[in-house]
Amino acid sequence: MGTTLAPPPLNPPERLLMGPGPSNPDPRVLEAMTKNPVGHLDPYFVDLMDETMGALRNVYRTTNHHTIPISGTGSAGLETILVNLLEAGDSAVVGVNGYFGNRLAELARRTGADVRVIEAAPGEIADPAEYEKLLADRPAKLVAFVHVETTTGACQPIAPIVESAKRHGALVMADCVTSLAGIPLDIDALGLDAAGSCTQKGLGAPAGLGPITVGPRAMEAVANRKTKPATWYFDLSLLFQYWGGDGATKKRAFHHTAPIQSIYGIHEALRLVLEEGLDARWARHQAAHEQLVTGLEGMGLAMFTPAANQCATINVVGVPDGVDELRVRNRLLSMGVEMGGGLGVLAGKVWRVGTMGYNAQPARVEKFLGALDEAIVEERKVFESYEGRR
């Protein structure tokens, strides 16, 4: 027989989360998430859904009605867009310059679409002329790419890709998981047809939702599908029977139980962004990024991402000689500070440091820099004595 003993109560350590996500939520967001639960069809909640959609539109800078948080993390939002816009036999062009670009291509392939890939080396961005060339060669229904490739730190300029896509009649979507609420992003001015993000990076909330926006051209493509999407949970047509298809009616059809407390969280996070103002928030992130890079370079480290491709939310820095990268990260964690390691081909070669959301503040960046310096100095002593014994 199993034991009837309950486990001890939770006692999670306090961490400064300076990795590529999650970042520390704003305390106001955590507080909002403890408010009274209500039902997912409660009139109070229906109003809150409308408010959340409105605030999310403002943060995405769009008038797209179809702007909602998908239940699931950022990946769920991106998957929702791809499985609704693509079906078997469609053609897609996907930009790949790291792990998350590959992920987008894989999501696209799983719809049965024919996927052509435009590759760029880690840290680099794709040349917009390559999109032009591929699309001129053969049209595509959808062009998809990653705005900020979190594994390499490279920021892909959106405008030239949209220009090519539009010229050739393709819809265009971007993975804005590491850009929303951290660096300039204006969905309508850029002409993006769809974008997806997450809650745990620039928005400063816990992970759990995938905020997406889908424009009218893209919704038209959804309505004109030959087949239903293979997904039921992420079917946009069904989701908007719950979220409100036109914004005019409060009539809501049950689809799945909305994660009420998470919606409280994103509602407060969006409120915080709009209170601060997007321009001020982008400037705060830029200042934190510059402070961090100056500090890292002052310690003798070299940024991995070329300066021209860097962006304010994620900082990818080379691991210096004379230390074991994992031991430095573990030592840092024992000091209560988390940063990320490299993924894929960059494993063991870089560290990834986020300056996102609530953490994009001078005191937090300074605390991180102090801790990293100490961890490296301590590790060098160990490494040298070890090397000396060989």
Ligand SMILES: *Cc1c(COP(=O)(O)O)cnc(C)c1O
């Ligand atoms: C973090 C990240 C994702 C995945 O988001 P989840 O919330 O972890 O599902 C996707 N794309 C990029 C660029 C990311 O940085």
